[in-house]
Amino acid sequence: MKIKNLLLCGFVLASGIGAGVYFTQYYPEQAEVRQLEKQIQRDYYGGTFKLSDSEEKEIAPERLRVLAEKGYAVAQYGLAEFYQENENNTLAKKWYEKAAEQKMAHAYVELAALEENKSDKKALLEKASALGDAKADYNLAVSYLENDELTAAMLVEKSAKAGYFDAMSSLSIMYREGIGVKQNWEKAFDWSLQTYQRAKALNVAAVDLSMLVTKNINFLFEDTYKQLAIFYLLGIGTEKNEAKAQQLLAERHSPVQNKTLKKILEELSLDELKVEILTMDIPKEYQERVAILEAEMNSNRDPEFWLKLGEKTEDQTKAKGYFGSACDFGSQKGCDKCRETNEKEMKKE
Structure with missing residues (x-):
């Protein structure tokens, strides 16, 4: 015991x-x-x-x-x-x-x-x-990108699916531009949305200078807010939602801390973005949606709207028409711009 x-x-x-x-x-x-x-x-x-x-x-x-x-x-x-x-x-x-x-x-x-x-x-x-390691996959993709876009895209997608933020943002660019993958704006929307949601969760800006570098594209600037707003305005990958586009543009500046990015980002109204869309290189399968957006815009009787549209349009024939609309709605500047554009065309002839 x-x-x-x-x-x-x-x-x-x-x-x-x-x-x-x-x-x-x-x-x-x-x-x-x-x-x-x-x-x-x-x-x-x-x-x-x-x-x-x-x-x-x-x-x-x-x-x-x-x-x-x-x-x-x-x-x-x-x-x-x-x-x-x-x-x-x-x-x-x-x-x-x-x-x-x-x-x-x-x-x-x-x-x-x-x-x-x-x-x-x-x-x-x-x-x-x-x-x-997802970051390693992304950094490897950057090293492959110049000579092997397919491998680069595969690595970026692997990294993005693992939740690496930079890869998610870059994958949206790759689908939008057709870098290493077949161009697909529906998938671009999906990855832009995931990037935006991830940024919200991290309380960071969904705006950055991408590391992606190709033979033709250097340091792609990615503005997820603007890209998503475009998708919502045209109804690509989602239902058309102008209110959501407006919300995204309003959010665009608040989380940005980097001074360089703040300088790059200019204030952008919904009307200005619509104007920009009409001058963008949109894939052919969405041209009908662009035409619908333009038809909706034609009901706008604000001369300033048409002036901005004319100033952003590189096609001088279209620009003259937009300036003419501004003139019709009472803008003397629109009339002057229309005349100047017309004179330039006559000199070329």
Whole structure:
């Protein structure tokens, strides 16, 4: 009986010591590791989840160093980020490599960003892609785009389906422009809508300078609000909805933080967008919808509307007609513009 009691006491004592060690040392480490994992996922992919107040707190570099030296890959990655932010790429590379040795895909992507040799950069991205990293797929697509648009499009779509924001935005462009895929404005609408919804969830602007570069197109500027408004005005991929188009144009500036983008984005009214649509290169299968929009616009008796339409139209014959409408509705400027356009045509003859 005494032996049993002694064994029981020993077991309780050992359990107490083990629990003490766990809650004073091991558990805090695990909590910090989980915090780091959530922070990295949120920052890296633009995760839609919100972190708790405790998870939002930064872990000090000294503590990161302790955790990194204990072999936690996320801490090694976090420490590498710290060094990179402080422009110490040598140490950043060292710790990214340690995280990559533990098959942390994100670390391979960051190593690729630090690599100048194109073939080595590509090899690192391929390792990350093999581990299922959506950002790696997107960056690989950019490297393929100039010479192999089909592979690039496949990689962008894979990345977009995994929820990588830049890929979702770029895939809409690819379907709209027919880059690596058959041109399909219904699919372009679908990916524009998903990009918009993702941006809303992340509380960021659905406006950016795309990384996509081809032989004919350099740095495509993507304005998801405007593109969706066009789709809603023409009823492409969705029902025609002028109110929704108006809402999108109203939202267009509010979330934009980048000063360069703010300068690029000019205020755009619904009437101005309608005018622009008439001057755009719209696929043939939607020309009938454009004609319907133009017929609806013809009932507009505001001379300023027709002046803007004439000024944005490159076709001088059409421009003269628009200026003539502005003149008919009482605009002297419209009359003057109509006369000037007519004189230019006569000189050419």
